[in-house]
Amino acid sequence: MAQQPGQAAWSIIDAKALGRFMPPVFPGEKSDSIEGLAVQLGLDPEKLAATVRAFNAACRPGTFDHAVLDDCRTEGLTPQKSHWARPIVRAPFYAYPVRPGITFTYLGVRVSDRARILYQGKPSANLFAAGEVMAGNVLGKGYLAGIGMTIGTAFGRIAGTEAAHAALG
Ligand SMILES: Cc1cc2nc3c(=O)[nH]c(=O)nc-3n(C[C@H](O)[C@H](O)[C@H](O)COP(=O)(O)OP(=O)(O)OC[C@H]3O[C@@H](n4cnc5c(N)ncnc54)[C@H](O)[C@@H]3O)c2cc1C
Known part of the structure; x- marks a missing residue:
């Protein structure tokens, strides 16, 4: 296809x-x-x-x-x-x-458990990632039903909270 x-x-x-x-x-x-x-x-x-x-x-x-x-x-x-x-x-x-689609790439940016992008191994102060772009941190291969939405929701909330804290100093 x-x-x-x-x-x-x-x-x-x-x-x-x-x-x-x-x-x-x-x-x-x-x-x-x-x-x-x-x-x-x-x-x-x-x-x-x-x-x-x-x-x-x-x-x-x-x-x-x-x-x-x-x-x-x-x-x-x-x-x-x-x-x-x-x-x-x-x-x-x-x-x-x-149409063909890619459900997960299993690739993306590396993040800490606070959704901070790891740059040269160190958590960024003001760069966060959630969802598909960091799903590879959670998924190595295969997946459970709904895990894409779960990763997006859970890490979206964490990343949003962390970003708000970072913005407020
Ligand atoms: C066919 C298929 C079936 C799936 N089925 C399921 C399922 O049943 N259950 C489940 O939990 N997960 C499922 N997934 C996985 C799930 O859809 C994704 O993990 C999830 O949608 C990722 O959400 P996201 O917000 O991280 O990224 P996306 O939903 O990809 O959102 C990224 C957004 O950024 C926009 N964008 C990109 N570049 C730019 C730019 N430069 N400027 C502005 N905007 C930009 C894009 O247009 C897009 O709207 C499926 C995926 C596919 C492809």
């Missing part, structure tokens, strides 16, 4: 996939046909229909289970969809715009 023009893509599902994943924030586009969906998305209807046909033809029969890494996969597609691959055939069809 990151290699696509504008780093933009569409996630297309059919009626049987609804309710199988976390509800999207935005409603997306809906149509009774793939060609109709393409028109709504500003895509070439023939090309999109051919792409979906190729995907459907590549789906191997399996036992669908969205709660585990099931055996529903594609064969002959690059990249392969290794699980949860089911033909997109049941109307209505839905499309959601998607």
Whole structure:
């Protein structure tokens, strides 16, 4: 997806996939046909229909289970969809715009426990950091749900308090 023009893509599902994943924030586009969906998305209807046909033809029969890494996969597609691959055939069809994102870089500036930026190992008197730019101090790898907001909130409060103290002398 990151290699696509504008780093933009569409996630297309059919009626049987609804309710199988976390509800999207935005409603997306809906149509009774793939060609109709393409028109709504500003895509070439023939090309999109051919792409979906190729995907459907590549789906191997399996036992669908969205709660585990099931055996529903594609064969002959690059990249392969290794699980949860089911033909997109049941109307209505839905499309959601998607983009790649970096949840955490695990990098950033080093800070003290008072959110003071460490410069050459020493805590700065008047430079503070909170949130993603210093999340690497907390996260080495992986993460818990909500930890981005937690780091931002907890260290934002600490950094704000410390900055106010620094400003007041
Ligand atoms: C796809 C995705 C999903 C995520 N899901 C979750 C989740 O479910 N739960 C969770 O807790 N965390 C999640 N995170 C992580 C979380 O969103 C971030 O850790 C958090 O938003 C970081 O907040 P922040 O205020 O530090 O930085 P940001 O939210 O990145 O804010 C930085 C702001 O600074 C602005 N800015 C940059 N440069 C300048 C400049 N020179 N001048 C002025 N403004 C500037 C930017 O435009 C931006 O608005 C997710 C992240 C991504 C990308």
